[in-house]
Amino acid sequence: MEQIVNIGVVGIGNMGSAHGMSLYKNKVKGCKLVAVCDSDEKRLQWAKSNLKGVKCFNDYHELINSGIVNAIVVATPHPMHPVIVEEACKNGIHVLTEKPAGVDVKTVAHMNQVAKESGVVFSIMYNQRTNPLYTELRRVFQNGDLGQLVRFNWIINNWYRTDAYYASGDWRATWDGEGGGVLMNQCPHNLDIWQWITGMPIRIRAFCHKGLFHPIDVEDSAEIFAEYENGAIGIFQTSTGEYPGTNRMEISGTRGKAVIENGKLTITLLKEDLMEYTKNSKEFMPKIDVDERTIIQEEPESAHIGILQNFSNAIRKGEPLLSPGEEGIYGLSLANAAYLSWWKNDFVNLPLDEDEYLHFLQSIKNSNHEKHIKTLCEDGSYGEYSNRWKVKW
Structure with a gap:
């Protein structure tokens, strides 16, 4: 029987929910979505309504240590990418992280070293490499x-x-x-x-x-x-x-x-x-x-699905990665x-x-007292790959 990658998605906002929905609908061969994680209860409620049978976590530590996943997709705010990647790698879990790899080169260099030493498959969502x-x-x-x-x-x-x-x-x-x-x-x-x-x-x-x-x-x-x-x-x-x-x-x-x-x-x-x-x-x-x-x-281009499929193939068949995670540093x-x-x-x-x-x-x-626009706008794009992420000529 062909190996199945039991995969979890950490962060189910715009991109994470789209990845989760693609995995849930079996658009990626050899992968099964078994878990999602988010600290926002509203997002977890979306998952419970739209991803029936998928385990929901509000703490990524618990997901990583649950024993039900052997790979994860990281789609959290940027500073958390290296933190979650490193923990997953240390636990022998394969990782595909969203871009960017992190917010500073020093932290990402350390993440790359941890990933290399762990021996897991480590990829980054550079979907435009499929163009x-x-x-x-x-x-x-x-x-x-x-x-x-x-x-x-x-x-x-x-x-x-x-x-x-x-x-x-x-x-x-x-x-x-x-x-x-x-x-x-x-x-x-x-x-x-x-x-x-x-x-x-x-x-x-x-x-x-x-x-x-x-x-x-x-x-x-x-x-x-x-x-x-x-x-x-x-x-x-x-x-x-x-x-x-x-x-x-x-x-x-x-x-x-x-x-x-x-x-x-x-x-x-x-x-x-x-x-x-x-x-x-x-x-x-x-x-x-x-x-x-x-x-x-x-x-x-095959875009996000192409990178997810390549990640799955790399785990199951040893296929070379289109976008190795360590290349995110460049x-x-x-x-x-x-x-x-x-x-x-x-x-x-x-x-x-x-x-x-x-x-x-x-x-x-x-020195910055950061200002941020506050509105009541509701983000209703969960679970879809918007044209916003495609190559637009």
Whole structure:
């Protein structure tokens, strides 16, 4: 008989309830939802009404030690991710955590070490790694088809949010609850895809804007300028205050360029390396022959279900992980470095000085009397994957 993963979901708010419902409806092969956990009684009542026969806990310690699960999905507020992951790992329980991996690199590095020593399967919900356009661009870039990196640009400002969104939870848009704003909530996927394709830069300079569009004490707009070891430049722009916004990634290399926008990947390749052509050509402004091909994304990526299925397969069959949990530290490093650059008004080198970041973060927390929008809005999205989490061109 094929092994079945008895899985629990810790945190059944927006994302956790969606994961729980997918598991409950058997959309993930080889997995059975046996337990959920949340400290909010309202969420537990939702689970009792919608997830019949699933054990409900209000304490994650009890779920982990219950003996009824051999894997969990962690979908709590960000600071709790490493705490719960570490406890699960120490108890031999496989873990899939929501993004981001945590709120600071030092804590996440420790979590990664605990996970490695435990030997459990540890994954992170980087569902955009299942997008076929990003996957193909990564293959093309890492194969060297584009040559050496010259410039990376990503405008990803179609994350529009209303004040009601920020009012939907006290933990949202706070340094204590989320560890930041748009870079820590909306953009972990994008920061991951950036480094997943091009690798990590060596230093960055960032400009973040606190409460530019919403009455919050964290950034809702940011620009990151990055420098690579070979002198290449990266530019990343994002916000939650523009509509309809843009999602356009462009990579220029010495052998051509690639653009992802509006559901298609266009790859333009030169016949020879541009650096050689530049040195050898006798023409001032030549028109160079190129080969161009376009890949259209005709089917949606497998997204959250794809990562859950890969997690299940890794436990049952040893399938390689699409998004290993320890890789969550890279995108988080970009976010942490961006904040440190903002606070210091200076360039920040990578790898990040973990202790310096924690010092500044604590200073920001101490100096902020965080405001949060209070409304009576009711979050009724439990159990659904909203379009808000899909790749929107």
